[in-house]
Amino acid sequence: MSKLRKDYETTLWYRLLCFVNGEEKPQEEPEEQVRVEEDKTIAIVPEDIWAPVEEDKRQLYDMYRHWTLGRGMKLFHRLYAVFAVFICAVIIGTLLYTVSYLPSFGDAHNPDNNEVAARYIEKGLQETGAVNIVTGMILDYRAFDTLGESHVLFVAAAAVMILLRLDKGKKGNQAQAAAEENDRIYEPKNDAILQKVAKVLVPPIIIFGIYVILNGHLSPGGGFSGGAIIGAGLILYLNAFGFAKTERFFTYKTYKRISIAALGFYALSKSYSFYTGANHLESFIPKGTPGAILSSGLILPLNICVGMVVACTMYGFYAVFRKGGM
Amino acid sequence: MFTALWNNVEATVAIILFGIGFTNLMLNRNMIKKIIGFDIMDSAIYLFLAAKGYIKGRQAPIVVNGIQDVEAYINPVPAGLVLTGIVVSVSVSALMLALTIRLYRRYHTLDIDEITMLSRKEEK
Incomplete structure (x- = not known):
């Protein structure tokens, strides 16, 4: 109904509505008329009369503006630093006060050494077949957790690739892509020391990584650490010899295939226990004698899968950060 | 209180490291340094967790000679928890660095205040 009123545009409600919608006030026209009249009156007076006032105004404005940009900014930063240190000191103090009430370090009767740890230690070898109790725990009792971890790595690699991969088809990326390509040609600087050292070191590093992965259920280590070692070896090789050589055996396609195959195998082999019931976690693969390489059922293949995913992800991170693609 | 802190010296060191990382995160305006502070905080948490698992005079949990x-x-x-944490922190660090690189390519600075100002100017 109110729209039918003639003076609707001057009502409080309409102005509030405009304010809420973020529009300009609908009172432009009458004000402009007034301004035009004012301009006429000003035009008669010589402009010099207003110059000192304008100068004063400008000075005042500059003072305020420079205060926020110069001294005000400095003051703000100093206050911010003081408050930041104060807050950090308060947090450290509170946490240290809490730590002083914690049970002492290395005591066997601490509340975290409860029946869960006891169960893992007492029954772990029989139930998982792994001599390394930590591996038995993370790849058998809590294998879903580890599956999630591998997926976190995979998703992180995918996200980094989305953010940094150069799309060569797009306009504007051409120059950058050409620069990267140029960089790749001149990248292996043929550093004699680096190449010799890499020639000697890379095979033992990769073999050691494979050893750590394959012995994950027997000794300290496993898929994550072994995969990281293999990734480090690949990165060293890449640094010494350049992308032209690594691309003979490791491209984006290889990365995709290895990651998807490993994660798919892991997910399938562990999700079968969903269908057989949550408590039925025994696998059909025999446990074997504890201490042998081929023992402990699914743990060894799962370790290999995790190791492949981690190695590919480490290398992929490096390659994407270095040249925006693999 | 100080004897209690000395009995838990690993946890104390972890808390101080955490504080250093947090201060770094708040005081530095450079994004890369902020990420380094974040990683120091991560390491403090691992130190704390690993110290909680230790028991004096006992072996690493690898069954030797059938003793169970x-x-x-x-x-x-x-x-196991620390292992999970390390993997996740690696992923998060890589993601943060990638985002920082994208920001640098767009605004040509790593200062977070300047980036905020420039992005506000762009919005206008």
Whole structure:
């Protein structure tokens, strides 16, 4: 109904509505008329009369503006630093006060050494077949957790690739892509020391990584650490010899295939226990004698899968950060 | 209080490291340094967790000679938790660095205040 009123545009409600919608006030026209009249009156007076006032105004404005940009900014930063240190000191103090009430370090009767740890230690070898109790725990009792971890790595690699991969088809990326390509040609600087050292070191590093992965259920280590070692070896090789050589055996396609195959195998082999019931976690693969390489059922293949995913992800991170693609 | 802190010196060091990382995160305006502070905080948490699992005079949880006594081994649960944490922190660091690179390519600065100002100017 109110729209039918003639003076609707001057009502409080309409102005509030405009304010809420973020529009300009609908009172432009009458004000402009007034301004035009004012301009006429000003035009008669010589402009010099207003110059000192304008100068004063400008000075005042500059003072305020420079205060926020110069001294005000400095003051703000100093206050911010003081408050930041104060807050950090308060947090450290509170946490240290809490730590002083914690049970002492290395005591066997601490509340975290409860029946869960006891169960893992007492029954772990029989139930998982792994001599390394930590591996038995993370790849058998809590294998879903580890599956999630591998997926976190995979998703992180995918996200980094989305953010940094150069799309060569797009306009504007051409120059950058050409620069990267140029960089790749001149990248292996043929550093004699680096190449010799890499020639000697890379095979033992990769073999050691494979050893750590394959012995994950027997000794300290496993898929994550072994995969990281293999990734480090690949990165060293890449640094010494350049992308032209690594691309003979490791491209984006290889990365995709290895990651998807490993994660798919892991997910399938562990999700079968969903269908057989949550408590039925025994696998059909025999446990074997504890201490042998081929023992402990699914743990060894799962370790290999995790190791492949981690190695590919480490290398992929490096390659994407270095040249925006693999 | 200080004897209690000395009895838990690993936890104390972890808390101080955490504080250093947090201060770094708040005081530095450079994004890369902020990420380094974040990683220091991560390491402090791992130190704290790993220290919680230790028991004096016991072996690492790898069954040797068939001994399966609770009295023989330390607590294996914190080790598994630290492993999870390390993997996640690697992923998060890589993601943060990638985002920083994208910001740098767009605004040509790593200062977070300047980036905020420039992005506000762009919005106008």
